[in-house]
Amino acid sequence: TQSNSCNSILHKVYVMGFNLCMDAVVSVFPNGRKELHTTRSWDFLGFPRQVIRRTSVESDLIIGMLDTGIWPESQSFDDDDFSAPPSKWKGSCQASPNFTCNKKIIGAKYYRVNGEFPEGDIQSPRDTEGHGSHTASTAAGRSVSKANLYGLGSGTARGGVPSARIAVYKICWSDGCFDADILAAFDDAIADGVDIISLSVGGSSPYQYFEDSIAIGAFHSMKNGILTSNSAGNSGPDPRTVTNVSPWSLSVAASTIDRRFVTDVQLGNGEVYEGVSINTLDLEDLYPLVYGGDVPNTDAGYNGSQSRYCEENSLDKSRVRGKIVLCDWTYNGTIIAGAVGAIMQDDGFNDAAFSFPISSTYLSTNDGNRVYNYLYKTRKPTGRILKSTERGSESAPYVVSFSSRGPNAITSDILKPDLSAPGVDILAAWSEGTTVTGDKQDDKRVVPYNIISGTSMACPHATAAALYVKSFNPTMSPAAIKSALMTTATPMSSSANSEAEFAYGSGQINPIKAANPGLVYDMGENDYVKFLCGQGYSTKNLRIITGAKTSCTFQTHATHVWDLNYPSFTISSSKNSKITRVFHRTVTNVGTPVSTYRATIVAPAGLTVRVEPSLLSFISLGQKQSFVVSVTAEISESVLSGSLVWDDGVHLVRSPIVAYAST
Ligand SMILES: *[C@@H]1O[C@H](CO)[C@@H](O)[C@H](O)[C@H]1NC(C)=O
Ligand SMILES: *[C@@H]1O[C@H](CO)[C@@H](O)[C@H](O)[C@H]1NC(C)=O
Ligand SMILES: *[C@@H]1O[C@H](CO)[C@@H](O)[C@H](O)[C@H]1NC(C)=O
Numbered sequence: 001t002q003s004n005s006c007n008s009i010l011h012k013v014y015v016m017g018f019n020l021c022m023d024a025v026v027s028v029f030p031n032g033r034k035e036l037h038t039t040r041s042w043d044f045l046g047f048p049r050q051v052i053r054r055t056s057v058e059s060d061l062i063i064g065m066l067d068t069g070i071w072p073e074s075q076s077f078d079d080d081d082f083s084a085p086p087s088k089w090k091g092s093c094q095a096s097p098n099f100t101c102n103k104k105i106i107g108a109k110y111y112r113v114n115g116e117f118p119e120g121d122i123q124s125p126r127d128t129e130g131h132g133s134h135t136a137s138t139a140a141g142r143s144v145s146k147a148n149l150y151g152l153g154s155g156t157a158r159g160g161v162p163s164a165r166i167a168v169y170k171i172c173w174s175d176g177c178f179d180a181d182i183l184a185a186f187d188d189a190i191a192d193g194v195d196i197i198s199l200s201v202g203g204s205s206p207y208q209y210f211e212d213s214i215a216i217g218a219f220h221s222m223k224n225g226i227l228t229s230n231s232a233g234n235s236g237p238d239p240r241t242v243t244n245v246s247p248w249s250l251s252v253a254a255s256t257i258d259r260r261f262v263t264d265v266q267l268g269n270g271e272v273y274e275g276v277s278i279n280t281l282d283l284e285d286l287y288p289l290v291y292g293g294d295v296p297n298t299d300a301g302y303n304g305s306q307s308r309y310c311e312e313n314s315l316d317k318s319r320v321r322g323k324i325v326l327c328d329w330t331y332n333g334t335i336i337a338g339a340v341g342a343i344m345q346d347d348g349f350n351d352a353a354f355s356f357p358i359s360s361t362y363l364s365t366n367d368g369n370r371v372y373n374y375l376y377k378t379r380k381p382t383g384r385i386l387k388s389t390e391r392g393s394e395s396a397p398y399v400v401s402f403s404s405r406g407p408n409a410i411t412s413d414i415l416k417p418d419l420s421a422p423g424v425d426i427l428a429a430w431s432e433g434t435t436v437t438g439d440k441q442d443d444k445r446v447v448p449y450n451i452i453s454g455t456s457m458a459c460p461h462a463t464a465a466a467l468y469v470k471s472f473n474p475t476m477s478p479a480a481i482k483s484a485l486m487t488t489a490t491p492m493s494s495s496a497n498s499e500a501e502f503a504y505g506s507g508q509i510n511p512i513k514a515a516n517p518g519l520v521y522d523m524g525e526n527d528y529v530k531f532l533c534g535q536g537y538s539t540k541n542l543r544i545i546t547g548a549k550t551s552c553t554f555q556t557h558a559t560h561v562w563d564l565n566y567p568s569f570t571i572s573s574s575k576n577s578k579i580t581r582v583f584h585r586t587v588t589n590v591g592t593p594v595s596t597y598r599a600t601i602v603a604p605a606g607l608t609v610r611v612e613p614s615l616l617s618f619i620s621l622g623q624k625q626s627f628v629v630s631v632t633a634e635i636s637e638s639v640l641s642g643s644l645v646w647d648d649g650v651h652l653v654r655s656p657i658v659a660y661a662s663t
Helices: 009-014 040-044 131-140 179-192 213-223 365-377 455-472 478-487 525-534 539-546
Strands: 062-067 105-110 144-149 152-157 165-170 196-199 227-231 250-255 259-267 272-275 287-291 324-327 341-345 359-363 382-385 389-392 419-422 426-429 449-452 569-573 578-589 595-602 607-612 615-618 624-634 640-647 652-661
Touching (some): 040 419, 062 179, 062 455, 131 426, 131 455, 144 426, 144 449, 165 179, 179 196, 196 213, 196 455, 213 227, 213 478, 213 525, 213 539, 227 478, 250 455, 259 359, 259 365, 272 365, 324 365, 324 382, 341 382, 359 382, 419 455, 455 478, 478 652, 525 539, 569 578, 569 624, 595 607, 607 640, 607 652, 615 624
Parallel strands (some): 105 165, 227 250, 324 341, 341 359
Antiparallel strands (some): 144 152, 259 272, 287 382, 578 624, 595 615
């Protein structure tokens, strides 16, 4: 069983009371009208529309999307020019009123093992939340020109593998995503013949692998040659919040792209303050401004020290109607009854913007105080909230504050998250069975495309990159594909993310480089069983995960968890200690048959790294070579980040080396 609450603020917004949480932050980023930037993320990754593809192979690849379903009428899922589904496909399309599959969406089913459907949800693979349509189109949506959100972000929307097929497994409902449904969907997806499973869902905190339905499902998919791509969670920036930490699945953090959205507030005195939000509507006129703390709903027993946060029902409706309310920030998506706009202020994070049912923006406390002073000094204070506009972001990419951070709470010597992908301000398909904010009462904006943020949005970017790798390397194992993505990721900088690898893992995905990684750190089921024995699990718990009669007695249980053939290196120890750790690794040549790789080490003060041998020579593809990495670390407060790069003059095969104080 999983916890029954999603405790991050981001989850509370629109994803309430989930058993498991969709790692969605329904925050929408508008923008001004600029170039064709809509699905800016792929271009930002250096993965242009004209990239070399093996289209015929790609169109035989199938993504299993375990999510909230899909909006089949979206242009992103149009099947014009698609051939019949690949012959390996064994799945089906569950009969539901006015829901049909096509040659793009080749299968769709819904799961609700307990048989009780929440009120308002429909018994159909149809998406009435938006999340599933958004993630599916980010991964595999076809190119759609002039996609936008009320003119914001207008341009071409596209998925990373636009020729791939989509198989829909609806496991999330308005009350959450349940373990039994997740496990049933994994079983079906594996049997149906999908090539990858994309799952932007997770618990609100990390679970032991044998208590984690997603880790168990992903283990079974791995056994069947299918990689599971997961979101890392939206509980950052606190440490040890990363979820979906099983080493056989991919854990994806959310990073920014080079655009952000801002929303200006103009006061009656002409002053203008820049805030953050997705605001699709310019108020066009000045409206009276009131402070939430001055208009409590006294009839309901509220006073000013409560109503200043503008919580639901705390404001006197008759005194906010037709006005703009200044709030000392409460961010839970509540709209302020009858108000035309809201200015929110506090010192929280402003690296992700949110959408609200009414015109809104979010200011720093400094600017908020200025608005407050104006309001108090002026007899008839007024303000106007403008439509959002697009700005560049020179510091991108960095990992956004809400993205869950390592270290890995379950296995402290395996680095998580694995890598980063764009998860902020992502424009993609939306469900027309809901609204921009998901609020069906106070928000009337039904849109075909929406701009939202979350590690949920990062995950399908990595899913598509993994399938792109697979289209060039059809026989690669899940571990090899994962290794290709990790060792070719673009290193990120700790200047923006002091948690370093615990924020971004190996770095930002680079799909083109990943398709030709040179060497891979490969693994199979048996390696993970040894790892689980090293984790100290009992035979009973081991078998819950493997679903087979595995036992540690017959395995080398001397295996240390850090000797898993992982494409990164992690050492945890107590603070102010000095530790030497020996890692054993094996790489497989998937690059040039005859090649020689030289080891390059980067190590900061306090970290000494030796590699034996430091030269690896290959004479054929598929050939394996082993080596030993010895690391001596002086563990202090801060994370020590180094790296090992194997370089043959063509490929750079990079692994981060991380040492940190776990106690
Ligand atoms: C599907 O059918 C229902 C009931 O007939 C209808 O209300 C709804 O608008 C239809 N949806 C679409 C997308 O056609
Ligand atoms: C406002 O109400 C709360 C809860 O009833 C109470 O704790 C608080 O003291 C009140 N504040 C003022 C200023 O009266
Ligand atoms: C917002 O918070 C109030 C209580 O402060 C709660 O009643 C309401 O359900 C919350 N709304 C959402 C969307 O979480």
